Amino acid sequence: MLLTKNNSTLRHFIVPSFPPTDLAAFNLSSTIIRVIWQPIPADHFHGRLLGYHVEYHRVGREKRSVTMVTVNATSLSVDIVGLVKFSEYRIMVSGFTSKGDGNQSEITTWTGEDGKY
Numbered sequence: 408m409l410l411t412k413n414n415s416t417l418r419h420f421i422v423p424s425f426p427p428t429d430l431a432a433f434n435l436s437s438t439i440i441r442v443i444w445q446p447i448p449a450d451h452f453h454g455r456l457l458g459y460h461v462e463y464h465r466v467g468r469e470k471r472s473v474t475m476v477t478v479n480a481t482s483l484s485v486d487i488v489g490l491v492k493f494s495e496y497r498i499m500v501s502g503f504t505s506k507g508d509g510n511q512s513e514i515t516t517w518t519g520e521d522g523k524y
Contacts, residue, residue, distance in 0.1 A: 423502040423509025425451035427459065430500055430512040434519040437492040443484040444512060447502045454504035456480045463487055466495040466515065493520045 427444035435441050442461060461476045478485050480502075490496065494517065501511040 421506035422504055423447050423451055426510040426512040427500045430514045432498055432514050432516040437519045437521050438490045440487045442498055444500055456502050459502055461485050461500050463496050463498045466497050490518045494518050
């Protein structure tokens with residue numbers, strides 16, 4: 408439960424109140440990044456954790472397009488494929504319940520150059 412600003416009413420969290428921890432990302436090739444994380448502590452689910460949303464976009468693009476990958480609640484990694492070679496990506500991971508997404512963890516990383524990993 409959380410007090411509102413004026414402390415007059417209580418509300419329940421309906422989405423995870425804690426982000427995934429220990430977020431890390433590394434390139435597997437010039438077009439693939441593996442993202443790994445540790446789970447949200449169970450006492451911060453605030454409902455049934457349905458999975459994780461992994462959002463990413465290429466940094467520095469004038470027209471930013473965000474892509475989202477959804478994985479189940481037991482998954483603690485995902486490979487993001489089809490990326491642009493030697494480019495910087497911003498990656499955000501959040502847990503979600505039937506009511507929506509919780510807090511995000513965030514990391515920035517690069518894809519590799521051909522032949523250099």
